Amino acid sequence: MRPELDTYVVYDIEDDRVRYQIANACKDYGLERIQFSAFLGPLNANKRDELFLRLKKVMGEKPGKVLVIPICEKDQKARRSITVHLDADGKPEIHEE
Amino acid sequence: MRPELDTYVVYDIEDDRVRYQIANACKDYGLERIQFSAFLGPLNANKRDELFLRLKKVMGEKPGKVLVIPICEKDQKARRSITVHLDADGKPEIHEE
Numbered sequence: 001m002r003p004e005l006d007t008y009v010v011y012d013i014e015d016d017r018v019r020y021q022i023a024n025a026c027k028d029y030g031l032e033r034i035q036f037s038a039f040l041g042p043l044n045a046n047k048r049d050e051l052f053l054r055l056k057k058v059m060g061e062k063p064g065k066v067l068v069i070p071i072c073e074k075d076q077k078a079r080r081s082i083t084v085h086l087d088a089d090g091k092p093e094i095h096e097e
Numbered sequence: 098m099r100p101e102l103d104t105y106v107v108y109d110i111e112d113d114r115v116r117y118q119i120a121n122a123c124k125d126y127g128l129e130r131i132q133f134s135a136f137l138g139p140l141n142a143n144k145r146d147e148l149f150l151r152l153k154k155v156m157g158e159k160p161g162k163v164l165v166i167p168i169c170e171k172d173q174k175a176r177r178s179i180t181v182h183l184d185a186d187g188k189p190e191i192h193e194e
Contacts, residue, residue: 008166010107012132035109035162037134056179061189065132065180069105075169082153083162092158 004042005070009055011037013064021058022066025051043070101139102167106152108134110161118155119163122148140167 009026013019023033029051031041043051048070055066071079083095106123110116120130126148128138140148145167152163168176180192 008105008107010105010132010135012135034164035107038107038109038164052177052179056193059179059181061181061191063181063183063189066178067131067135068177069168069172070175071166071172072169075102075167075172078167080149080165081163082149082156084156084158084160086160092160094158096153 002044002046004044005048005072006040006076007031007043007048008069008071009039009051009066010069011064011066013037013059013062013066015062015064018058018060018062018064022055025054025058099141099143101141102145102169103137103173104128104140104145105166105168106136106148106163107166108161108163110134110156110159110163112159112161115155115157115159115161119152122151122155 009031011022013022026039029041029043029047031039034040048068052068059066081097085093085095087093106128108119110119123136126138126140126144128136131137145165149165156163178194182190182192184190
């Protein structure tokens with residue numbers, strides 16, 4: 001069993017249909033949406049290759065870009081984020097990691 | 098001198114002005130735009146902290162999310178991408194890495 005690495009899929013696609021299919025492919029491989037056009041989840045090298053081939057097929061000749069970036073545990077720990085979410089009353093909730 | 102690591106900044110920001118300021122901050126730190134809402138470039142830990150603080154300040158209480166992800170050389174080499182670009186005649190040029 002090859003080890004799983006947290007893998008980002010980040011994309012820039014104009015065509016709504018292609019973007020939707022890219023998102024679906026990511027979901028099928030168990031990745032979670034972390035931003036509008038970014039998914040993250042654990043994949044081993046085989047699954048990563050499979051997903052990459054599927055993304056390539058989906059893209060076809062439509063303009064855009066897809067990145068698939070596996071991240072080792074150490075890098076994943078060094079990741080930082082800021083999220084600002086408005087609650088039901090429109091009050092900002094700031095979350096930093 | 099602390100070592101530089103290739104660092105991704107990926108964001109999801111609704112407000113045009115905030116998005117513009119995030120992009121400007123990334124450019125000031127020498128990062129290059131790789132997608133509409135993603136920058137990449139080498140930063141050492143100090144510069145990464147500085148940039149993170151600036152991004153936090155720019156975000157303020159505006160809704161959205163910013164991720165700062167340093168990537169070790171090994172992970173960077175395992176990165177894969179597909180880019181489809183239309184040339185002047187509208188013919189697709191497919192580039193895979």
